[in-house]
Amino acid sequence: QAKLHSKLSHWQNKAIKAGRRALDVDINLAVTGLSGAGKTAFISGLVHHLRFASQTPQYPFWQAAQQGRLLGCKRNLQRDYHVQRFRYDEAIASLCHSSPTWPASTQGTSSISLSLKYKTQQQLKSWLGDTHCLNIKITDYPGEWLLDLPLLRWDFKQWCEVIDSRYQHHAAYQNFKQKCREINWQGGADERVLESLSTVYTQFLLELKQQGYSWIQPGRFVLPSTWQNTPALHFVPLPIELIDNIQDGAQSLLQLNMKRYAYYVEHIVKPFYVDHFSEFDRQVILVDGLSALNLGQAHVEDLQYSLNELNHSFRYGKQSWLSRLLNPKIDKVLFAASKADQITPDQYANYQLFIQHLSSQPAQELNYSEVEMQYLALSxxxxxxxxxxxxxxxDYQVLTGQLKSNQQTVCLFPGEVPKSVLSTNFWQHNQFDFASFLPPTGLSEQAAFPHIAMDKVCEFLLGDKLQ
Ligand code: GDP
Incomplete structure (x- = not known):
């Protein structure tokens, strides 16, 4: 009798443990944004908020925190050996230094994993024990890589047409085209010619990036990650007339160039979608609309074009070609209007609307798509x-902060953020000057940071998983 009883309770315990394991949920959060959008600062801050949220009352819109159900957070060892570690400790050290600086931007993909322990409020779950675990993996990757998505659909000539129409107004691009015209594309396939031309083209793209433009293609040319200096990145877009007029031979330079374009699409662009993108559950896209406004009309239009392109990765209805290529799981996308601490709270709503306009998502469309989207101004x-x-x-709201440019502490009125895209007429008479600040002094490695809307971020991304 006693033996049977102990066996039964052994199996009962096993069943409860298995049930609990089944209820410990894993979630893959992806964070992206164009260079400088604030990915590194956001992820460092997010991880720090997750770690210390249970100890502070500063998250009114995050239910689990507000109800006191967060019990703690533990960092996990990295499971993906092929992805870089997100440099959280280094970031926190630079932010918490006596002369704080923003962490160095990440390049390529990196990831960090955490487990959040919480008390459930669901009857069914509480039968298996009060406390549960949400395992969170956060992956950081460059938004520039998403801009390469259309390449999966375009053949070489279509790609050249798009490049030409986007870049034709830049003098450096015209110089590059001239160099292309001087080359005999029908001649033999000389790798060195492609290598040096791609260097000229990459230099042009790097200059665009330097000037604050966001639509850069191909994205890996400026953020090559492990492909640096490989022939996979040694090809160039060509002036259309050159492609049309060439009587192509199988061994020509043109063929080699086109082969490399095809290789780039098949072996660099596609694997990113298949290996990484298809694993993400939820996506944060950071958009720095304030820097674009500071730079002027051409930059705002460029950002608008980029966001629109980037959005295609998330508009995969059942019929879309992206859904046919892979089976995306992303069910929520957060468009984060970043660096909201550079404007006053009465402008947050405008900033959100501005980013929504830029990414051409009319509010009424959001709820109909299969992916739930939200816009938030945050820091x-x-x-x-x-x-x-x-x-x-x-009375006016004003901000005090330490300027990044000269380390002076200033009190300033940043001005208004537009609600939508502005007319040429407006730009002829106005400009913006939102200040860049250094991180605040006095941040602690062992306490949550001051923030804007991170409670809303956590509620949107994790709230339903912490029930
Ligand atoms: P990434 O290239 O997308 O990883 O961008 P970073 O996170 O490196 O941010 C680029 C720069 O933007 C930083 O060096 C900071 O100057 C600024 N920045 C990023 N996040 C914030 C923020 O929340 N507030 C302010 N004021 N500046 C920020």
Missing amino acids: AIKASQLGSAKHEGQ
């Missing part, structure tokens, strides 16, 4: 402090 590490000042009898 994972708030670098400014809010105050108020009187001007001609009226």
Whole structure:
């Protein structure tokens, strides 16, 4: 009798353990954005918030935190040996230094894993024990890589047409085209010619990036990751007339160039979607609309074009060709209007609308797509402090922060953020000047950072998994 009883309770325990394991959920969060959008700062801040949220009351819109159900957070060893470690410790060290600096931007993909322990409020789950675990993997990857998505559909000539129409106004691109015209594309396939031409083209793309433009193609030319200096990146777009007029021989330079384009698409662009993208559950896209506004009309239009392109990766209805290529799982996308600490709170709503307009997602469309989308103005590490000042009898919200350019502490009125894309007429008479701040001083390695809307971020991304 006693033996039978102990056997039964052994199996009962096993069943409960297995049930609990089944309820410990894994979630893959992906974070992207064009270079400088704030991915590194966001992920460092997010991880720090997750680690210390259970100890502070500063998350009113994150239910699990607000209800006191978060019990703690533990960092896990990295399971993906082929992806770089996200440099969280290094980032926190530079942010918490007595003279804080923003962490160095990441290149390529990197990831970090955590487990969040929480108390459930669901009857069914609580039968298997009060506390459960949400395993969170956060992956960081360059938004530039998403801009390569259309290459999967375009043949070489279609790609050249797009490049030509986008870049024709840049003098450096015209110089590059001239160099292409001087080459005999019908002649023998000389690798060195392609290598040196691709260097000229990459230099042009790097200059665009330097000037703050976002639509850069092919994306790996400026962020090559492990493909640096390989023949896979030694090809170039060609002026259309050259492609049309060439009587092509099988061994020609043109053929080699086209072969490499095909290789890039098949072995670099496609595997990213198949190996990484298809594994993501939820996606954060950071967009720095304020820097684009500072730079002017051409940059805002460029960002708009890029966001629209980038959005195609998330508009995969059942019929879309991307769904046929792989089986994406992403069910929520957060468009984050980043660096919101550079504007006053009365402008957050405008900033969100502005980013929504730029990414051409009319509000009414959001709820109909299969992917739930949200727009939020945020800052994972708030670098400014809010105050108020009187001007001609009226109260205005103002910000105090330490300028990145000269380390001076200033109190300023940043001005308004537009709600939508602006007319040429507006740009002829106005400009923007949103200040860049250094991180705040006095951040602690052992306490949550000041933030804007990170509670809403956590609720949107994790809330349903922490029930
Ligand atoms: P990444 O290239 O997308 O990883 O961008 P980073 O995270 O490296 O951010 C680029 C720069 O933007 C940083 O060096 C900071 O100057 C600034 N930045 C990023 N996040 C914030 C933020 O939340 N607030 C402010 N004021 N500046 C930020």
